[in-house]
Amino acid sequence: MSFLKSTLRFFHHQFLKLSWLALLLVLLGHFILSWALMWLASESALLPFDQWFYFYVTTSTTVGYGDLSPGSALGRVWAALFILPGGVVLLAAVLGKLSSFFMTVWRRGMQGRGDYSGLKNHIVIFGWNRNHTPKMVALIFGDSRRENRKVLLCTSQEMENPFPEQVLFVRGESLTDPTFMQRTGIDNAARVIVFRDSDDQTLATCLGIAATKTTAHIVAWFENQQMVDLLHSHCPQIECHSNISMELLVRSAQDPGSSRVQQQLLSTLIGPTQYSVRVPEDFGGTTFGRLLEFFKVHYEAIALGVAESTTGNDLRLNPPGNDRVEAGQVVYYLSAQRIHGNEIHWDQI
Known part of the structure; x- marks a missing residue:
């Protein structure tokens, strides 16, 4: 018995070394040869394809329901000495190779060696910071709608x-390398966030992304406002954030408790949050005062301001009530949860 197990184990390891094509050809050959042996043994009940396929699989997997079995002594010998051990080894090799394939794919994903050039409408985060990136991911997924x-x-x-259960992962020697950029599917991305270890790295990454001609909305973080100005001189379409801790510090000193307001405005994890929605192209227009009233009455939301675009200096925060809100503009609002554009009854405003 020990010799039989060792022999089966040996053949199993040898078959695992074969290519997929070679392994499947060996399995097919064993399937056909086993049928031929049963034909020689005159096992007519097993010979129809559907009957034989069922018998071969149940025998090779050792399930053996017993509803189909050889009736002759020679048929039983072939089943015991050739079909069963051969089928067990070959099917185990196929399943083992399949399992190894999925494990390899999983490991490649975990190690960042995958290729995501086929992704579309996704969010790409460039850079890892152990103190900030986990919070960034939590805020993204905190927006449940x-x-x-x-x-x-x-x-x-x-x-x-x-974050293997939440995000995809890709790693490269240089985040600005065109080949690496292609692996991220940047051309078809919807949003891009750049948060590198230094302003120089962030600037280089932003310029590399801009060179791909992607239509994604790009957001970058800088410590130095001068770097923001430098990037905007080349890529005005990139939305930049710089260190505003001094502004928040002074605001809290002059208006105590202001830090709580700022935190809730930006966090999807605590209370109402600031969102945006684009006005549909077929909207006939209204006043900001009417929009403010409509949002509050129908959605318990507060309209904060309106902008012509998502970048630039065209934001009108808390404009006069008679200011016009037109089709194609972006409305920023405060709400307990995101309100999608198709959920707003624009025709009633």
Whole structure:
């Protein structure tokens, strides 16, 4: 018995080394040869294809329901000495190779060696910071009514996917390398967030992304406002954030408790949050005062302001009530949850 197990184990390991094509050909050959042996044994009840396929699989997997079995002594010998051990080894090899394939794919994803160039309408995060990136991911998924976009984290650090159940992961030596950019599917991305270890890295990454001609909305974080100005001189379409801790500090000193307001305005995890929605192109127009009243009465939301675009200096925060709100503009509002554009009864405003 020990010799038989060792022999089966040996053949199993040898078959695992075969290519998929070779392994499947061996399995097919065993399937056909086994049928031929049963034909020689005159096992007519087993010979029809549907009957034989069922018998072969149940025998090779050792399930053996017993509703089909050889009736002759020679048929039983072939089943015991050739079909059963051969089928067990070959099917085990196929399942083992299949399991190894999925494990390899999973490991490649964990190690960031995957290729996501086929992704579309996804969010790409460039850079990893152990103190800030986890909060960033939590805020993205904290918006429970956001558009269901895949999130792809990109880094050059030696690490594995820190959020395997939430985000996809890709790693490269240089985040600005065109080949690496292609692996991220940047051309078809919807949103891009750049948060690198230094302003120089962030600037280089933003310029590399802009060179791809992607139509994604790009947001970047800088410590130095001068770097923001430099990037805007080349790529005005990129939305930049700089360190505003001094402004928040002074505001809290002059108006105590202001930090709580800022936190709730930006966090999807605590209370009402600031969102945006684009006015549909077929909207006939209204006043900001009417929009403010409509949002509050029908959606318990507060309209904060209106802008012509998502970048630039055209934001009108808390404009006069008679200011016009027209088709194609972006409305910023405060609400307990996101309100999608198709959920707003624009024709009633």
